Amino acid sequence: MSAQQILFGFHAVTVRLKTAPQSVLELHVDATRRDQRMRSFLDKAREAGVKLVESDDARLTKLAGAPRHQGVVARCKALVQQHSLDDVLDGVEGPPLVLVLDGVTDPHNLGACLRVADGAGANAVVAPKDHAVGLNATVAKVASGAAETVPYLMVTNLARTLGELKERDIWVVGTSDQAEKTLYELDLKGPVALVLGAEGAGLRQLTAKTCDELVRIPMQGAVESLNVSVAAAVCLYEARRQRGC
Missing domain, CATH: 3.30.1330.30 (Ribosomal protein L30/S12)
Incomplete structure (x- = not known):
């Protein structure tokens, strides 16, 4: 069955x-x-x-x-995911834009991230199998259809997958509250994977070490960080803005 x-x-x-x-x-x-x-x-x-x-x-x-x-x-x-990350990237026209989520286990956050990824034209959302929520009914509801349109690829080893992205000349940029550079100092017009951790915990140590660059989203008020879906929107739409569309 x-x-x-x-x-x-x-x-x-x-x-x-x-x-x-x-x-x-x-x-x-x-x-x-x-x-x-x-x-x-x-x-x-x-x-x-x-x-x-x-x-x-x-x-x-x-x-x-x-x-x-x-x-x-x-x-x-259930629709069977037919595409691997390689299949998705091989079919991309222009510089790829990938969202990577490390440790996002809340279905509402994942659904919102998928909705943002769809709106910003991200080619895929990648997450580790052992530190992430899968696609369920709540995710699909919050995603407002984006769970059907954006490839959500759960990988066995996230650090290895980031290494494979780098072998494809995709720049792997992670977010960290402790980073010196801000998001707005980077050129995001080329192939890029934006890596975000769960709210509070942030990126795991190995994930952060695997990134080519760490940046922060500047915070001017009293709160120390943004919800991961909001941070994903800021990062993806900055890349989209720089790409001129």
Whole structure:
């Protein structure tokens, strides 16, 4: 039997209906919700030919594992990740832009990072298998569809993967509150991988040592650091700004 996954929320389910409607086994919807957003969503679902099941809030919450399902929960076949990091990078036109997350275990943070990566045009998000959260329903909900569009690649050995990126002439830039240089002193127009650690813990020692350069995001107020998804947005969009698009 093939692996299954649960997606919930309008954005996450709508993207799956667009990208892989055949993988949606059944779509549970709130039988009491009849607003314009739900009517428009149901039209798309019927057009995609998926099986619709009217459900109550209790059943939807149980299926989603969370109360904030927006009245939409899909039971789907899990999509098999077909791409390795090499496959992704081989298909990139122009200088690659990669986001690397070291130790991000909160699904809300990962979902937000994937959403930022999609918006900034990052080619992939990379994380270690043993220090990261996988793609689950909460990640997909927070990512608002980006979990379906941005390759999320979990690797066995992060330091080795960073070394492989460097062999491809991709500049590996890590973030650290203790770094002397700021992000804005770097030229990020070339091939670059931006490496961020979990909020509070930061980069692991080996990860930091493997980076070509460490930089900090300048902080002017009382707080010492940014949430990792906010930091990812600052870094990725600075690279995008420098690239002129």
